[in-house]
Amino acid sequence: MSKVVEVVEQLASPVVEGLGLELVDIEYVKEGKNWFLRVYIDKENGVDIEECGLVSERLGEKLDEADPIPHNYFLEVSSPGAERPLKKARDFERAVGRTVLVKTYEPLDGEKTFQGKLIAFHNGCLTLECKVKTKKIEKEIPYDKVANARLAVEF
CATH class of the missing domain: 3.30.300.70 (RimP-like superfamily, N-terminal)
Structure with a gap:
């Protein structure tokens, strides 16, 4: 900073x-x-x-x-707008239940960008429910691997 x-x-x-x-x-x-x-x-x-x-x-x-x-x-x-950034742990805690876009510093299972519903944030880990083709999968992302994140607006 x-x-x-x-x-x-x-x-x-x-x-x-x-x-x-x-x-x-x-x-x-x-x-x-x-x-x-x-x-x-x-x-x-x-x-x-x-x-x-x-x-x-x-x-x-x-x-x-x-x-x-x-x-x-x-x-x-x-205002930070509808797609407000998520930077602090409390931002993620308040975003549980909402759709988020998360980018990681390094690939996780070959991917660096994830979008989905944040279903949990605890013990230093985000749990996203992501849609892959027609299936919904849960993806765990360590908080310390998050490069940036924001709320995402779905249409």
């Missing part, structure tokens, strides 16, 4: 939690010639534009005081 992200997380956490929201993720990226600081927030039934605006305003004040970024940047506060 970059130093900027660490400092922003320390500044953002009390602001976000003080509003009864969850800090999902922070990105600090350069796109073209511009830098973007993206803060993703959520709550059980989703966040609205007013909550994003309030976090942006309060966090902006904290960032101005601490001044952890030496150049111009754009601050964006938003």
Whole structure:
């Protein structure tokens, strides 16, 4: 994690939690010639534009005081969206029963990408119910082998 992200997380956490929201993720990226600081927030039934605006305003004040970024940047506060990333153990615990997309660092049985219903997360292992042709199979994926994961929207 970059130093900027660490400092922003320390500044953002009390602001976000003080509003009864969850800090999902922070990105600090350069796109073209511009830098973007993206803060993703959520709550059980989703966040609205007013909550994003309030976090942006309060966090902006904290960032101005601490001044952890030496150049111009754009601050964006938003929901992580329907396909929110799953990064922490508690994200996986809350996603049980939902469809997820998981990519692993190394192949497991020749595959690195798995999509299916997360039916369990315990003892450092995800259990997915995946569809293979016409059959449903259970696939166990060790948590420490997960490169990235997110909720998946099915149509």
